[in-house]
Amino acid sequence: MALATPSAQAILVTGASAGIGYAVATTLIQSPCKHSILVTGRRSEALSRLKQLDPTRVFVAAGDMLDPTFPAAVVKTAYAKLGRLDALVLNHGTLGQCERIADSDVKDWQDAFMVNVSSNVALVSFCCTLFGSGPLCCCLAVRGLCAEVGECVDSISAETVAREQRAGYHDFVGGGT
Ligand SMILES: NC(=O)c1ccc[n+]([C@@H]2O[C@H](COP(=O)([O-])OP(=O)(O)OC[C@H]3O[C@@H](n4cnc5c(N)ncnc54)[C@H](OP(=O)(O)O)[C@@H]3O)[C@@H](O)[C@H]2O)c1
Numbered sequence: 001m002a003l004a005t006p007s008a009q010a011i012l013v014t015g016a017s018a019g020i021g022y023a024v025a026t027t028l029i030q031s032p033c034k035h036s037i038l039v040t041g042r043r044s045e046a047l048s049r050l051k052q053l054d055p056t057r058v059f060v061a062a063g064d065m066l067d068p069t070f071p072a073a074v075v076k077t078a079y080a081k082l083g084r085l086d087a088l089v090l091n092h093g094t095l096g097q098c099e100r101i102a103d104s105d106v107k108d109w110q111d112a113f114m115v116n117v118s119s120n121v122a123l124v125s126f127c128c129t130l131f132g133s134g135p136l137c138c139c140l141a142v143r144g145l146c147a148e149v150g151e152c153v154d155s156i157s158a159e160t161v162a163r164e165q166r167a168g169y170h171d172f173v174g175g176g177t
Pocket of ligand 1: 015016020040041042043066091093
């Protein structure tokens, strides 16, 4: 595994404004390894609090993964601020407005799929384009949209991950839930 050596890495943490992502980002920022971190989310105040922990090593890309242009903007920011990416912690996720299929709107499901699945594919794809085929560690958290269809969403993300692995681009750790 490429990250076994405890040295400074360039790491993207999405969904870093709250919950698990905020905790992961805080831990990485405070690590003695002195990682460089790019944090994303819509709530810029929370991301600013992370930057204040070490303004020289923490960079912020605030935006909405529902915006189809945002994943490319994130990777371009990583290129400009970090120069490379060694690891992706793809943690952002939402339940959106999705309820049981019978009680919800198709647009809500499209939006949730965009945030939880398509934006992750776009982030990995833009990384391959901008940074080439070097080793990249990717930790993916995909939210099952609801218990009744969670397995379906996970199957899609697992297939995406498997395809990337077969292409030889990345080492993947973690998985969807
Ligand atoms: N907590 C659990 O028990 C659990 C279990 C299994 C899997 N997971 C997965 O682990 C991940 C983190 O869980 P959590 O409990 O920490 O979730 P959380 O507290 O709800 O945090 C979700 C993060 O995703 C970001 N996010 C949501 N919608 C976004 C959007 N449209 N654009 C950009 N960022 C967006 C949020 O930032 P903004 O609101 O600022 O945009 C926030 O930083 C999720 O993917 C979740 O599915 C969690």
